[in-house]
Amino acid sequence: MIIVKVGGSVFSDKTGEPENFDHETVGNLAREIAQFYPGESFIIVHGGGSFGHPQAKEYRIREGLPGDWETAHHRRIGFTLTHQAMLRANANFIQTFVREGLPAFSVSTSSVFVTENGEVVYGDLEVLRRLLELEFIPVLFGDVSIDLAKGIDILSGDQIITYLAKMLEPEKVIFLMDVDGIYDGRPGEGGLIQNLGREEIDSLLERLHCTASGTDVTGGICNKLQEAKKIAEHSEVWFVNGKVPGRLSGAIRGDGFGTRIRS
Numbered sequence: 001m002i003i004v005k006v007g008g009s010v011f012s013d014k015t016g017e018p019e020n021f022d023h024e025t026v027g028n029l030a031r032e033i034a035q036f037y038p039g040e041s042f043i044i045v046h047g048g049g050s051f052g053h054p055q056a057k058e059y060r061i062r063e064g065l066p067g068d069w070e071t072a073h074h075r076r077i078g079f080t081l082t083h084q085a086m087l088r089a090n091a092n093f094i095q096t097f098v099r100e101g102l103p104a105f106s107v108s109t110s111s112v113f114v115t116e117n118g119e120v121v122y123g124d125l126e127v128l129r130r131l132l133e134l135e136f137i138p139v140l141f142g143d144v145s146i147d148l149a150k151g152i153d154i155l156s157g158d159q160i161i162t163y164l165a166k167m168l169e170p171e172k173v174i175f176l177m178d179v180d181g182i183y184d185g186r187p188g189e190g191g192l193i194q195n196l197g198r199e200e201i202d203s204l205l206e207r208l209h210c211t212a213s214g215t216d217v218t219g220g221i222c223n224k225l226q227e228a229k230k231i232a233e234h235s236e237v238w239f240v241n242g243k244v245p246g247r248l249s250g251a252i253r254g255d256g257f258g259t260r261i262r263s
Contacts, residue, residue: 001041001132001170002252003235004033005161008142009178010242012049012089019085020050021092025243029176030100032249033137037102040252041132043164044093044104044139045157051089052142055082056154062118064150072151079152083110083144090141097137105136109143113163115155116148120163129168158227165231173235174251175224176242181259182221196261198232201225228261237261 006029008014011022033042048056056062059078066072090106097104107128114122131138140160147153158175165173184190184207196204210222228237238251240258250256 001043001168003043003045003161003164003168003170003173004029004248005157005173005175006044006046006093006242007157007175007177008047008049008051008053010176011046011093012051014050014053016050018050018054019088021089023092023096026093026096027100028245029242029248030097030102032246032252033097034100034102035249036252037137038135041135042137043128043132043168043170044097044137045160045164046089046093046139046141047157048086048142049089052082052086052144055085056144061144061152062154064147065152075152079144082154086141086143090139093139093141097139103136104139105131107131107138107140109140109155109160110145112140113145113155113160114148115145115153117150118147118153118155118159120155120159121148123163123167125164125167128164156223158224162227162230165234169234171235172238172251172254173231174238174240174248175228176248177239178241178243180241180244180257181239182225193259194257196259198229198261198263201229201232201261232261232263234263236263 011026013020059075094104094106112124113120128138142157145153145155180192182193184193231237238258238260240247240251
């Protein structure tokens with residue numbers, strides 16, 4: 001089984017109009033997956049792109065539910081609106097995959113996972129396992145979550161994948177990005193790292209100036225590397241450019257162009 005994470009920057013332009021969706025790119029990805037299905041089983045997890053982020057930011061979902069009723073109620077409304085936006089993004093994925101003859105099936109993340117301070121503490125995976133046995137392709141997404149500490153929070157696609165990798169131990173996890181892989185520096189400045197050992201990630205994080213406070217000057221790659229280090233305990237990990245046709249297929253075969261992380 002292979003888990004594919006489709007980053008928001010691959011299927012959507014966060015700086016463009018709200019809820020824009022790159023049907024052509026997602027269609028290409030679906031056709032590449034169709035080359036391997038049903039011989040290989042897949043789980044798809046996609047990010048928010050231009051869909052969930054505006055509401056999550058506007059309503060400050062990450063701050064949780066305060067004691068003040070008015071503020072909490074305003075945030076409850078935002079929680080619902082953020083989830084609805086992500087359902088619309090997910091519907092685009094399902095429709096595109098089905099057009100390519102793939103039995104993609106939406107799994108609503110906020111109904112499956114419970115978090116505590118943003119970390120997954122419980123996930124009910126029974127339906128997911130059964131869908132895989134029945135040869136469906138489950139499609140999950142970054143979403144809002146019920147949080148034991150803060151009431152509500154945001155659960156990222158990367159954290160979902162870390163939990164799934166731990167519980168399901170897939171053959172490989174493939175992160176699709178809008179750059180060619182992991183760079184030893186900013187993309188375009190540092191060199192592309194084609195092979196990276198799990199034990200080398202900490203020193204790379206230091207070179208990229210990833211700080212304990214979460215400051216991230218490399219466009220989100222620090223958090224991805226930290227999650228990849230956990231995932232690599234269970235699975236082979238790839239980072240490839242999802243905007244370039246053929247790169248996903250190469251990672252699935254194991255001879256692709258990008259960054260491969262060894263356990």
